[in-house]
Amino acid sequence: MKAKLQQFFGYFLIGVLGLLPIVIIFQIVIYIEVLLGDFLVNIWGRYENPWVPVLLFALVVAFFAYIGYLLKQDKAYLLYFVEKIIHRIPLLGTIYRVSKKILGLFRGDEENRLREVVYIEYPKDGLWVPAYITNRMGDHVVVYVPTSPNPTSGFTLIVHESKVVHSDMSIEQASSFVISLGVDMPKPDEAGRLIPPRADA
Numbered sequence: 001m002k003a004k005l006q007q008f009f010g011y012f013l014i015g016v017l018g019l020l021p022i023v024i025i026f027q028i029v030i031y032i033e034v035l036l037g038d039f040l041v042n043i044w045g046r047y048e049n050p051w052v053p054v055l056l057f058a059l060v061v062a063f064f065a066y067i068g069y070l071l072k073q074d075k076a077y078l079l080y081f082v083e084k085i086i087h088r089i090p091l092l093g094t095i096y097r098v099s100k101k102i103l104g105l106f107r108g109d110e111e112n113r114l115r116e117v118v119y120i121e122y123p124k125d126g127l128w129v130p131a132y133i134t135n136r137m138g139d140h141v142v143v144y145v146p147t148s149p150n151p152t153s154g155f156t157l158i159v160h161e162s163k164v165v166h167s168d169m170s171i172e173q174a175s176s177f178v179i180s181l182g183v184d185m186p187k188p189d190e191a192g193r194l195i196p197p198r199a200d201a
Contacts, residue, residue, distance in 0.1 A: 005183050009179060029057065030057070033053065033056045033060050036056045037052070067079065116132070116167075117130055117170065117171065118141075118167055119167060130145075130174045130178065131145045131157070132146070134156070137158070139161050140160055141158070141161055142158055143159060146175065148179070148182075149179050150179075165194060169186055169187050169190075
């Protein structure tokens with residue numbers, strides 16, 4: 001039964017991670033298509049042709065593909081100009097910059113060492129939780145500790161390098177462990193590497 005639950009949560013996580021980017025992209029495309037449709041309605045009052053939504057959808061997809069082409073060729077000058085303007089807006093610029101870094105981190109733009117999975121003792125000695133290394137500052141590391149069953153909620157800690165135990169799990173495997181409430185443990189042998197609490201603690 002446990003093996004079947006582990007397999008189920010593994011498939012569940014793979015499905016979520018596989019479909020989520022597609023769902024987000026389609027939501028953005030459909031949202032822009034609806035805005036363009038409303039714009040046409042405001043100008044002409046209404047449109048009878050059922051092919052208009054299809055054409056608008058195709059135009060939006062083509063537009064995004066063109067932006068992607070410009071970014072690939074490093075020629076998206078208008079986008080870079082808009083980014084500079086956004087960066088100058090105090091609160092919005094901070095949100096945009098942080099969001100871009102987070103997306104780049106999980107997309108793999110940053111160095112692989114920033115995507116390490118580790119164990120840290122929290123909330124006290126002898127209690128271990130998985131965490132993701134997101135940054136390094138000298139002999140300290142910044143870790144993100146996900147909470148069960150939703151790994152997108154959690155908290156950020158700064159700990160000394162000596163206080164972390166490195167794991168062989170990938171980000172996906174650690175997320176599966178968190179989502180499944182510990183049912184899916186891809187590396188059960190790693191529990192033996194965690195230091196037990198001291199008797200005088």
